[in-house]
Amino acid sequence: MRADSLDVRRYLDTRRRLVERALAARFPPRPSALRRAIRYSLLGGGKRLRPILALAAGEVAGAPVRTVLPFACALELVHTYSLVHDDLPAMDDDDLRRGLPTSHKVFGEGVAILVGDALLTEAFELMAGARHVAPRNALAAVAEMARAAGEGGMVGGQALDLEAEGRAATLAAIRTIHRRKTGALFRAAVRVGALVANARPALLRRLTTYGEQLGLCFQIADDIADAAGAGDGRTDHVLGKATYPALLGMGRARTHAERARDAALAAVAPLGARATPLRAIATLVVAQLDAPVVLARTG
Numbered sequence: 001m002r003a004d005s006l007d008v009r010r011y012l013d014t015r016r017r018l019v020e021r022a023l024a025a026r027f028p029p030r031p032s033a034l035r036r037a038i039r040y041s042l043l044g045g046g047k048r049l050r051p052i053l054a055l056a057a058g059e060v061a062g063a064p065v066r067t068v069l070p071f072a073c074a075l076e077l078v079h080t081y082s083l084v085h086d087d088l089p090a091m092d093d094d095d096l097r098r099g100l101p102t103s104h105k106v107f108g109e110g111v112a113i114l115v116g117d118a119l120l121t122e123a124f125e126l127m128a129g130a131r132h133v134a135p136r137n138a139l140a141a142v143a144e145m146a147r148a149a150g151e152g153g154m155v156g157g158q159a160l161d162l163e164a165e166g167r168a169a170t171l172a173a174i175r176t177i178h179r180r181k182t183g184a185l186f187r188a189a190v191r192v193g194a195l196v197a198n199a200r201p202a203l204l205r206r207l208t209t210y211g212e213q214l215g216l217c218f219q220i221a222d223d224i225a226d227a228a229g230a231g232d233g234r235t236d237h238v239l240g241k242a243t244y245p246a247l248l249g250m251g252r253a254r255t256h257a258e259r260a261r262d263a264a265l266a267a268v269a270p271l272g273a274r275a276t277p278l279r280a281i282a283t284l285v286v287a288q289l290d291a292p293v294v295l296a297r298t299g
Contacts, residue, residue, distance in 0.1 A: 057193030157181025183215030
């Protein structure tokens, strides 16, 4: 099956709804302000791309969706926590997220900080309690998530991003920021799905390369969309962020996105029809720059 033979929008929508049902069931309504704020941030939209990638990678490696789903949801909890904290006045100071007021604007900074803390902690409880997974595989997935979220990954990337604001940046420095701030969780998404499925080393290597290249492609596309005015918060330009368009211009930035896409596609090319969703997603990340309706910013 070729990537262009898959209705990728229907695929993404079906998987998104699956993930959102699981997230809503994990966090049913409660009268507390913290639970209201958690549900506001977690269930207020988004493409659920990272959990979808985990599910797709798990299927490539032979794991049923139900087996990977708790780990996929944990990825979304970590991602949402990062967004809530990134929006805080001490970070990017954004007023809008996915077209709605950011969490700290609605519930206050203190509650927003606690929302992020709760989501990160709950992610690991969710993985630890997953059923139908061999303990060794579950532990490997938990360790993968911790590496991706911590100082060597997303948090470290955010620190580098803050340090780079308003400064001249090299391409190597921007690539390092992207690899850690955004790419680490994309890499983890496909690796977690594969690890839960006890994927063979050769398959895990291919999926790892795919995740790394897709993460880079996605972040460059996100930078381009922001530079074109597709964002709903303070733009990277206003914040003085280190981005591909700021350094290279829109045309050359898109070329880099296309190269990363091609590298992602090459990594999973030998996997045949089972990797069709992964190929379709990589293709769409660049294609949506011409019609940004599916994987727009904040995906």
